[in-house]
Amino acid sequence: MSQNEKGLRGVVAVESGITSIDGERGILRYRGYNVADLVEHCTFEEVCHLLLHGELPDADQLASFEEGLRAARTIPTEVEAVVDDSARYARPMEAMRSMGSALSFSDPDKASNDPEANQRKAVRLISQLPIVMARYRRRYYGLEPEGPDPELDYAANFLWMLRGELPSEEDARVFDIVSILHADHEMNASTFAARVIAATCTDMHSAIVGAIAALKGPLHGGANEWVMATLKRIGSEDKVEAAVDEMLDQGKKIPGFGHAIYKVTDPRAIILKEIGRKVFDRVDSIEPNWFAMTERMERRVFERKGLVPNVDLYSASVLYYLGFPVDLLTALFAANRVAGWAAHVIEQHLDNRIIRPTINYTGPPARELPVSQERA
Ligand SMILES: CC(C)(COP(=O)(O)OP(=O)(O)OC[C@H]1O[C@@H](n2cnc3c(N)ncnc32)[C@H](O)[C@@H]1OP(=O)(O)O)[C@@H](O)C(=O)NCCC(=O)NCCS
Structure with a gap:
C-alpha cells in the first residue's frame, strides 16, 4: 500500500457541490466563491446560508434566515443539566461531544432526515452550540451564564455570552471573519466522519457528534x-x-x-x-x-x-x-464548523449510498482452526 493510499489521499469519496480547494494555488471556495472575497464582503450568517442553501441570501432571505438563527438561541432544560454537569467533570471538547448529543434529546425534528427537517436542525445547531459552550465555560468559572442577546448578531452574541461584556465592533468583526474561515473545508477528517455516519441514514445530531470527536484530535482541529x-x-x-x-x-x-x-x-x-x-x-x-x-x-x-x-x-x-482560553479553542472551532458539517449531512442524505471502503488485508493467511486438544 502506498503512502497516498494509506491516508486515502486523492480518493474521491463523494460528489459534493459545497466547498472546493485548489491545493496547488492555495484557493478555497465555498459554493464557487473565493473565501478571500467572502470574508471581505459577507457575514458569517450569509455564509451559513450559502453553505446550507447553495446561494447567498437576498435581503429578505437574509432577514428571515437571521430571524431563524436568533429564534433558535435557546436550549432545553435537560441540556442545561448536561452542560452544568460537564462543567464539573469534562474538558471542553468532551463536553461539546456530549452536548452535541444532548441537543438531539428533544429536538422536534430528530426522527426525520428530510431536507427541510435537516435545514431546521442545522439552524438550531449553529445557534445552540455557542450557547452550550458559553454556558459550560461560565459554569466552569463559577459564573452565572449570560443569556443570548437577541439584538446581537452571531459573532457579537457569542463573544457576549462567553465574556459577559459587549465586544467592540472591531472584535466582533474579527470573530465573524474567523467564523467564516472555520465554516467548512471540503473532505477533511471531521467532515468525512460526519458523512460516513450520515450515510448510514442516521440523524444529523449523530453525525455532528462524530464530527466533533474527529475534530478534537491534535492533527485536526485540536x-x-x-x-x-x-x-x-x-x-x-x-x-x-x-x-x-x-x-x-x-x-x-x-x-x-x-x-x-x-x-x-x-x-x-x-x-x-x-x-x-x-x-x-x-x-x-x-x-x-x-x-x-x-x-x-x-x-x-x-x-x-x-x-x-x-x-x-x-x-x-x-x-x-479575543478572550477564548487555550482549552476552549477547538470547541470554538467546532461551534463554527457545524455549519459546514450540517451542509454535508444534508447533501449526503439527499443522494445517499452507504460509505464502505475496503482494506488491504495484512493478517495471517487462511488457516485451519486447531482442534481443542491441540490448543490446550
Ligand atoms: C496536517 C498534517 C496531519 C498532514 O499530514 P500528512 O499529509 O500525513 O503529512 P505527513 O505527516 O506525512 O508529513 C510529511 C512530512 O512532513 C513532516 N511534517 C508534516 N507536518 C509537520 C509539522 N507540523 N511539523 C514537523 N514536520 C512535519 C512529516 O514529519 C513528514 O516528514 P517525513 O517525510 O520526513 O516523515 C501534518 O502536517 C501535521 O501533523 N501537522 C501538525 C498538526 C496540525 O497543524 N494540524 C492541523 C491541520 S489543518
Missing part, C-alpha cells in the same frame, strides 16, 4: 490549542528559534504547519495572519506579543523544514486575543 499551548510554553519572542530547533531535532511535529492538501500556504492562514498583525498592532499591552512569536515560528519552521502554515497557526493567537 491543533489550534496545541499551537497556543506551544507559544505559552516557549514564553517569549527571543526563545522561539531555539524552541523550534529543539522540537524538530527531537523529531517532533510543530502544530499549525503542514497540510494534506495545500502545497502552498493555506489561504486561511494568509488572511488570519493579516488579522493577527492588525489586532496585535492595535494593542501594544499584550505581553508577550503572541503574533510576533508566531511570525518568528513561521520563519524558523520554513527555514528548517520548508513547511508553511495552516489555518491553526494564526487563528490560535487571534482567538486567544
Whole structure:
C-alpha cells in the first residue's frame, strides 16, 4: 500500500457541490466563491446560508434566515443539566461531544432526515452550540451564564455570552471573519466522519457528534490549542528559534504547519495572519506579543523544514486575543464548523449510498482452526 493510499489521499469519496480547494494555488471556495472575497464582503450568517442553501441570501432571505438563527438561541432544560454537569467533570471538547448529543434529546425534528427537517436542525445547531459552550465555560468559572442577546448578531452574541461584556465592533468583526474561515473545508477528517455516519441514514445530531470527536484530535482541529499551548510554553519572542530547533531535532511535529492538501500556504492562514498583525498592532499591552512569536515560528519552521502554515497557526493567537482560553479553542472551532458539517449531512442524505471502503488485508493467511486438544 502506498503512502497516498494509506491516508486515502486523492480518493474521491463523494460528489459534493459545497466547498472546493485548489491545493496547488492555495484557493478555497465555498459554493464557487473565493473565501478571500467572502470574508471581505459577507457575514458569517450569509455564509451559513450559502453553505446550507447553495446561494447567498437576498435581503429578505437574509432577514428571515437571521430571524431563524436568533429564534433558535435557546436550549432545553435537560441540556442545561448536561452542560452544568460537564462543567464539573469534562474538558471542553468532551463536553461539546456530549452536548452535541444532548441537543438531539428533544429536538422536534430528530426522527426525520428530510431536507427541510435537516435545514431546521442545522439552524438550531449553529445557534445552540455557542450557547452550550458559553454556558459550560461560565459554569466552569463559577459564573452565572449570560443569556443570548437577541439584538446581537452571531459573532457579537457569542463573544457576549462567553465574556459577559459587549465586544467592540472591531472584535466582533474579527470573530465573524474567523467564523467564516472555520465554516467548512471540503473532505477533511471531521467532515468525512460526519458523512460516513450520515450515510448510514442516521440523524444529523449523530453525525455532528462524530464530527466533533474527529475534530478534537491534535492533527485536526485540536491543533489550534496545541499551537497556543506551544507559544505559552516557549514564553517569549527571543526563545522561539531555539524552541523550534529543539522540537524538530527531537523529531517532533510543530502544530499549525503542514497540510494534506495545500502545497502552498493555506489561504486561511494568509488572511488570519493579516488579522493577527492588525489586532496585535492595535494593542501594544499584550505581553508577550503572541503574533510576533508566531511570525518568528513561521520563519524558523520554513527555514528548517520548508513547511508553511495552516489555518491553526494564526487563528490560535487571534482567538486567544479575543478572550477564548487555550482549552476552549477547538470547541470554538467546532461551534463554527457545524455549519459546514450540517451542509454535508444534508447533501449526503439527499443522494445517499452507504460509505464502505475496503482494506488491504495484512493478517495471517487462511488457516485451519486447531482442534481443542491441540490448543490446550
Ligand atoms: C496536517 C498534517 C496531519 C498532514 O499530514 P500528512 O499529509 O500525513 O503529512 P505527513 O505527516 O506525512 O508529513 C510529511 C512530512 O512532513 C513532516 N511534517 C508534516 N507536518 C509537520 C509539522 N507540523 N511539523 C514537523 N514536520 C512535519 C512529516 O514529519 C513528514 O516528514 P517525513 O517525510 O520526513 O516523515 C501534518 O502536517 C501535521 O501533523 N501537522 C501538525 C498538526 C496540525 O497543524 N494540524 C492541523 C491541520 S489543518
